[in-house]
Amino acid sequence: MRLTSKLLAFGFTALSFFTKVTPQLISNQVHKLSLEYPYIDDGFHISNWDFGGDAIVDSTKGVYLTHDLQHQRGWIWSTRTLPAKNWVVEFEFLIGTGKDDYLFGDGLAFWATKERTTAGPVFGNRDYFTGLGLFFDTYKNGRHEHKMPLVVAMMGDGKTSYDSSTDGLSNSISSCENYEFRGTTEPIKCRISYLEGKYFNVQLSIQGSEYLECITLHNVTIPEDVFMGFSALTGELSDPHQIMRVVTYTYDEKEAEKNIGVKMVEAPIRVSNNSNFGSSFIKLLIVCGVLLGAYYLYKIYVSKSSRRF
Template identity: 40%
Template sequence: MWFAALSALWLAATALGAVNRDEEGNVRSISLRTHTLKQPYLDSDMQSRWYDFGQDTIVRTDSYIRLTSDRPSQNGWLFSRVPLTATNWELTVEFKVHGKNQLYGDGFAMWLTKERGQVGPVFGHADNFEGLGIFIDTYKNNRPGVVFPYVMAMVGDGKTSYNKDNDGKDTEFAGCSARGIRNANIPTKLRLTYFQDKSLKLELQYKSEEDWQLCFETTEPPSIPSVTYLGFSAETGELSDNHDIISIDAKNLYMPGGTSSKSTPGKGSAKPIKPQKTGGSWTWFFFKIIFFGLAVGGSYVGYTAWRASKKRTHRF
């Protein structure tokens, strides 16, 4: 019985997910299972519990979710089934944009929108969206002086269109060039961190592992709808590429004691990012319970053995 109780405690501890804090010990995080997606992606019924996908999307359970293959006129999407309602969150996405052609396009997008799974002309998603779009644009239409691939954010109000002819220049919230993000030699990732009314930060990893490049950061974040769906989409036209989602790690962020995070406004500037220290009070709390249970269980087993030996001695 005691062993079963300890197993239950262990499962409860791991179900909460990792708890992290920053270098100042303020920000902590709990894994959002409803928006995290990792291999093998699908269950025994060949469905995902938390995500839907459609159009030309292909799922390789041992490798990737391919939104578009390296073929013309492809369109694919991947969207969460339940909305993301956390006030503060961090989303880390490993992806891969690659192909064999010297001319390639068009790119893919990450969405936090009221709409979900709606096909359209904006990197495979419907135009006039409401929410936040992060575009990894690999094909340059008309943006003089800008190096591509280019990563940019657009805040949609449900009425404003994305202008493909100038690569969204007139509706850009913030962005940065990311030369080398396509056909990179390391796992490419993006990390989007949001604190409501406090900050929005986008970081990219494509030069070397654990070397996060700051794409943009602002202390005046856009107003993102309180109920949004997390999604991804991609499209190809005459030019094409493989657009793969490898994993999604979603976390709910919170600050004990009502402290606020510190961030510096900027656009396209880079600064070194310190790796987060792992470990937290909840994890240590559960481990103390487990250790206590082991001690109690061991004492019980020892006491039972002692009583049995006493009975045998008394009998003879």
């Protein structure tokens, strides 16, 4: 009985510990800069987001920036600006799911810019933007040796045009290739981490894989008061472009500086893993306590039964 009591007491202590820790970690999420199921509120709007062009919101599947139709442009933008000093944005998307066509296009973009909700030729958004554009390009327009699909990052100053003849490479700050983020059956996960003036990182998870490095840069500064957006474009060629989930976090700046490139990009994962570990551990303790209690009661019953005879 003492062993059972001690196990149950330990279980409740652990429960108290995880109850205190988990909310503190989860509070790092910026809910007004996140987009998750069921997407649409009671008024059939998306709280804290605007969408337009050819974008359509599906209350169960997310935001279709374009469907598999020619000459479409769609976008969705946050109504609030990203934190100035640091942030991590994780989002899930699908491009060309279930299509085996040889020709398709054009791709989608992630934005962190001062301008918002203006349709244009750059993956459905305006040209001459101020801030960050991250392009997930699926169609090769220019002559270059890079393989498609291609991820290209560009820092716009409001005066420099996106160069479609080189797929943005001529004005890019970095790029990566050999990541098959089109035509998958499972959503692609992308994580973008930013620490003002010190660190910029892009990672991709393909078909449930671990996060893989795509872009890592230092001494990068994104303008303050930028909005977050996603847009997509089709031309003579087409693809469905879909955003499934967006979650934005902030993190402790001093901790990130100490562990640059390690804890900073792994912090959001720890929220999920710690929470799951705590829940599973507590359930295991409770089950063990119940089994030991049942065994103790059974021993008492057997002892009393033997005394009768």
